[in-house]
Amino acid sequence: MKIRRVVLGVDSAGKSGVLSDAHAVRNSAFETVPGFEANLLWSTTAVSEAGSKSTFSDPTVEANFLPGLGESRLMFVTFPPDAVMMRPNFDGAAFGAEFDRLLPGLAETFEPDAPGMHTTDSIDYDVVLDGEITLELDDGKEVLLKKHDVAVQQGNRHAWRNKGDKPATMLFVLMGKQRAA
Template identity: 35%
Template sequence: MTQKFRRVVTGHDSNGVACVESDQYAEHILQRPNRPGVTLTNFWLSDSTPAEYDGDVETCKGPFILHPPTHGSAFRCVEFLPENPEVLAKLDGPSAFAEMGAGANIVEGARHPFMHRTDSLDYAVILSGEIYMLMDEEDVLLKAGDVVVQRGTNHAWSNKGTVPCVIAFVLIDGVTTTNAAPESSKGIPSR
């Protein structure tokens, strides 16, 4: 069963008094057959840095895109159910990422069908369960309480365990100052 997340958004009333402007379950959710067992839930999207903090109460509108907005950020959780290797071997990573506007981010010929490289700085906190972060040549087991600073590298998430893993992410639109993109990565724009 997919975890539901209560999202509380604060603001100010007409007298400038701090208040809760929205208190409801997050509704900007993506689940798809091309990536079974993975649910993404957006909480907040910002399209500028510095971020506007007194605008709309609802920023998660329109299609669900993997990337944060240009010059902005995305705050979300992703739930990864345990993987079934037989099902995983039959999945189409490029199609799954294309559904999120990120078809060019998939790493062709990688050791996992969802190996990808984003052009963002991502902060991740493992909230529950455990998961492997697969890199080009190494696997890192992450458990609840561990944090990751993902800096535009090739990676995939693989839940080889028996319980769901939930990860909180803050994705920040990024730029590169080097040409560190490996030949296996394609289409990653440098802004």
């Protein structure tokens, strides 16, 4: 999915303006799981400034998908129905390798012995833009989220499951935080 991203800010003359109007460059469409796609739309570092007077450079080009302490990430993710990964010719090893390559930083949070389960050191705002998706928690509890529902996660262990027959698209805002001991 090509997503238009309009970046606004302060130009070199100190005036508000459009710094960039183009498609986001970090579009990760998976070959091993048709319909699974992640788009990193924006990234901030712990020292990013608002209103800085500089020329535009895209902070998403080298960024990991998972923010570090004090950083943030904005992304769209489309989850195909789980049945896509249950097909007879699904190659889990190839998917794992592709996930590692396309979603650096995030890939390392997934648990090999519990498919889909992961924990991030972040506060996450998760918005369902289209479709339905199930948020599975580590105690087995499941929460069905529908279009425009929002989940706020605070460093908890979870997995996303699309038990339906249509893709689900979500907007994620992740803010890197230190997890409580």
